[in-house]
Amino acid sequence: MAIHKVGGEVDAPCTRCKLTLAHTILAMVGSKIARVRCNTCNGDHVYRAPPGVTDRPSTTATARATRAAATAAAKAEKVIISFEEQLAGKDSANAATYSPKDTYQVDQVIKHPTFGTGFVTGVRGDKVDITFRTETRTLVHGRGGPPTERPAFSPPNARATRPADKPLPPEATEAAAEPTPDEEAPAPSGD
Template sequence: MSETAPSTGDPIEARCTKCRKNTSHTIIIMGEEGPEKVQCGTCDRQHKYRPPTAPRKPATRKPVDPRIAERKEWEELRPSLDSAAARDYSMDGEYRVNNLINHPLFGLGLVQRIAGARKVDVLFEDGRKTMRCK
């Protein structure tokens, strides 16, 4: 099967300057090198021939594991934390942001935010935990 050279009036795939996408066009003027001027089949605009562009590969973002971000945040904060100033954790205790607590299971932690009535978010070495409080 042999391919014939395109000629005036033949359909061709091209990049439309008005539609800004690859569409079907009709060749209006042929030059020595190939099509010079085409007409878009969608918007009927005549323009210089531009070869179709390759479809863009969608950007893929690797989801960030929150545990990795929390671990990094902990490693940055740890040198500035004084474990002697930490209070022992109690569900009946009252805590404020930036209070240090010492939990029997999770170890040293930093209160990061008040998460609602009777709850605080605490950053431990193992990650962020929501803890009950008064």
């Protein structure tokens, strides 16, 4: 953006010539041009911005926001590529379908009915961390017995794993108490 000063030139619509012409700046108010003289008819008049030039604030903030958004988009895309690349380096051909009864090891590829394909990133006792495309989940594994042998529980965070647009009907509270899917371990407060 050009910096104007008294004695400098600026294009402005001339009130007499009825054209946008070069004018000499006669007076400034702060950073704004106040009065100009037409170089063509030599007439003095109040400065008006040429058509199409509005006195809007600096676009720097907008440009910065656009750049930030582009950077964020690039980062988001990189996460997806990164997951695909990591998965590509693993034995996806022998991906195991997730079951809490099976025992898993790090780098093993798991197919989960809900979360899709993921790979094991950590094993801690009967818990296994599996990184899926959109999130990392801590699931249970190595639970050999049938699920009915274990006390049923309703994890406090179960609601968050369900679609928000499906509120549980009253009778579902009872139903949820019996065959709770064994896929998600309750987060222990102190491990």
